[in-house]
Amino acid sequence: MKTINVSASTEYDVVIGSGILESLGSRCADLLGKSRAAVITDSNVAPLWLDKAVSSLKNAGIDVITYVFPAGEESKCKETLFEILEFMAENKLTRSDFAVALGGGVTGDMTGLAASLYLRGIPFVQVPTTLLAAVDSSVGGKTAVNLTAGKNLMGAFYQPSLVVCDTDTLGTLSPEIFADGMAEVIKYGVVFDRELFDTVKSGKVESNIENVIARCVELKRDVVAKDEFDKGDRQLLNFGHTMAHSIEKLSNFEISHGSAVAIGMVIAAKAGAKLGWSKEDCTAEIIEANQNNNLPVECDFSPDALADVALSDKKRTGGTINFVAPEKIGKCYLKKVPVDVLYEIARCK
Numbered sequence: 258m259k260t261i262n263v264s265a266s267t268e269y270d271v272v273i274g275s276g277i278l279e280s281l282g283s284r285c286a287d288l289l290g291k292s293r294a295a296v297i298t299d300s301n302v303a304p305l306w307l308d309k310a311v312s313s314l315k316n317a318g319i320d321v322i323t324y325v326f327p328a329g330e331e332s333k334c335k336e337t338l339f340e341i342l343e344f345m346a347e348n349k350l351t352r353s354d355f356a357v358a359l360g361g362g363v364t365g366d367m368t369g370l371a372a373s374l375y376l377r378g379i380p381f382v383q384v385p386t387t388l389l390a391a392v393d394s395s396v397g398g399k400t401a402v403n404l405t406a407g408k409n410l411m412g413a414f415y416q417p418s419l420v421v422c423d424t425d426t427l428g429t430l431s432p433e434i435f436a437d438g439m440a441e442v443i444k445y446g447v448v449f450d451r452e453l454f455d456t457v458k459s460g461k462v463e464s465n466i467e468n469v470i471a472r473c474v475e476l477k478r479d480v481v482a483k484d485e486f487d488k489g490d491r492q493l494l495n496f497g498h499t500m501a502h503s504i505e506k507l508s509n510f511e512i513s514h515g516s517a518v519a520i521g522m523v524i525a526a527k528a529g530a531k532l533g534w535s536k537e538d539c540t541a542e543i544i545e546a547n548q549n550n551n552l553p554v555e556c557d558f559s560p561d562a563l564a565d566v567a568l569s570d571k572k573r574t575g576g577t578i579n580f581v582a583p584e585k586i587g588k589c590y591l592k593k594v595p596v597d598v599l600y601e602i603a604r605c606k
């Protein structure tokens with residue numbers, strides 16, 4: 258078991274290990290008191306892990322209410338957010354109570370936002386059950402739902418009080434959902450850590466998953482400590498995401514976030530090499546890492562369509578964007594480019 262302390266506007270632990278869902282209740286009771294917990298989860302995760310989470314909380318003397326919403330990105334919307342808020346209100350949750358996000362990125366992001374809004378803020382605990390949530394979205398306090406105009410456009414920075422990552426939950430993931438998380442792991446390797454990249458490049462990570470998650474969380478801890486509010490270095494975590502958001506949107510979210518990031522990283526590497534922004538061409542190694550981890554390396558959308566959608570991306574500031582360019586595997590940097598350059602980047606695909 259590993260514990261990583263994150264120091265942002267608030268300080269909290271990320272605990273990673275096998276079988277630790279059983280200790281969720283005692284950890285919450287120690288930290289937040291024996292109040293009430295609203296456990297929010299989706300229809301995929303509920304049959305697998307909800308009973309275990311609820312038993313653990315109840316055994317620790319915590320009263321529990323549960324809310325299950327339909328699984329899927331379509332649920333990450335203002336309607337579900339408001340249903341969760343109404344559910345909290347109907348059940349008369351107070352500021353002494355807390356929310357638990359049991360699930361993947363959609364659950365974590367939406368529960369975190371509901372927790373930030375309800376009574377102007379109640380504590381919440383992240384219990385990630387996907388690799389993507391474990392290595393990225395459950396840590397760092399980005400919460401959001403999607404708007405019609407784009408992903409994650411309605412959100413807040415709101416840190417959890419605790420993250421409990423039971424690696425056993427990853428055992429029930431389909432190969433596709435596991436691969437989705439590996440795209441984010443590969444991203445951490447390319448952006449910050451050549452050694453991590455080499456560890457995961459072969460695609461044989463299952464036996465080493467606790468260390469891999471812990472390393473990603475350490476890297477995220479460091480970047481969040483420096484730039485919690487995403488004004489500088491934290492934007493490095495968007496490596497591959499500019500084109501990924503376009504790919505997701507153009508596919509009507511048929512292409513998953515992880516697959517889109519995998520393709521987006523290849524486009525960014527090709528752009529880095531072709532436009533002279535990279536010291537070393539990273540394309541071949543990223544393609545190899547993607548393929549060994551069951552991730553795609555290309556898509557059929559036209560460069561102009563990709564760039565058009567990217568232009569409406571929320572990270573656009575004035576006439577420029579901060580594009581994450583790979584210098585080499587293990588080191589990326591932010592390159593401020595005029596928005597028109599998005600078309601040149603997309604044409605490198």
Ligand code: GLY
Pocket residue numbers: 393394396397399491494495
């Ligand atoms: N998922 C990227 C970030 O937390 O900044």
